[in-house]
Amino acid sequence: MTELTNWAANGTPRAPTQEEIDGGFECGPADKDLFDWLFQQLALRSNLISLVGFYQSVEAIENHPPADPEAGQSWLIGAAPTGDWVGHIDKIAIWTGLDWITVTPKPRMLVGVRNGPDLRWRDDLSTPGWMPEISSIAYRSMI
Numbered sequence: 748m749t750e751l752t753n754w755a756a757n758g759t760p761r762a763p764t765q766e767e768i769d770g771g772f773e774c775g776p777a778d779k780d781l782f783d784w785l786f787q788q789l790a791l792r793s794n795l796i797s798l799v800g801f802y803q804s805v806e807a808i809e810n811h812p813p814a815d816p817e818a819g820q821s822w823l824i825g826a827a828p829t830g831d832w833v834g835h836i837d838k839i840a841i842w843t844g845l846d847w848i849t850v851t852p853k854p855r856m857l858v859g860v861r862n863g864p865d866l867r868w869r870d871d872l873s874t875p876g877w878m879p880e881i882s883s884i885a886y887r888s889m890i
Contacts, residue, residue, distance in 0.1 A: 783845055790818070790843035803839055803850075804859045818844030823858055823866070823877065837868075837877060852877075 803821060806813075810825040812832055821841040824832050831847045832840055838849040839858070852858075852868035857880060859865050865880040872878075 787843050787846055787848070790841075790845075790848065801853055801856045802859070803856070804861070805839060806861050807863065808860060812840065812847065813842075816842040818842060823860065824849070837875075 805821045805823045808823045808825050810827045810829055810832070812830045813820075813822070819842070821839055824835050824838050824840050826836055828835055832849070835849045838851055841848045841850065852870075854868065854870045856868040857865060858868070858877070866877040867880045869875060869878045
């Protein structure tokens with residue numbers, strides 16, 4: 748017995764043809780959008796897990812999104828963002844492989860900048876912002 752499936756909204760339920768079975772089912776634009784969204788949501792949750800401990804490692808502080816990032820890489824967005832980062836000053840940008848996810852820093856969050864100083868998010872200042880982490884500066888001066 749062949750199982751009947753509704754292949755389209757308001758469509759007539761029917762069994763797939765042998766040609767459809769042999770060739771697989773192509774995804775339409777709506778399917779692609781759904782899978783892209785699901786992937787982005789999974790990536791977001793995966794990257795947010797690493798932020799729960801209030802520490803994130805970033806490649807650099809940049810205003811411009813890199814041309815060829817690798818999935819999972821992150822950057823600290825500077826004071827004059829461009830492109831996809833416009834409107835996200837001081838946030839952390841994480842490349843999912845498909846799109847950018849931006850994360851608002853948590854109070855007292857620590858960010859390690861590759862080849863740069865560790866920075867602490869200070870929301871208790873008159874103007875919140877990233878400040879050099881004194882303990883890491885003192886430690887680096889001792890080694």
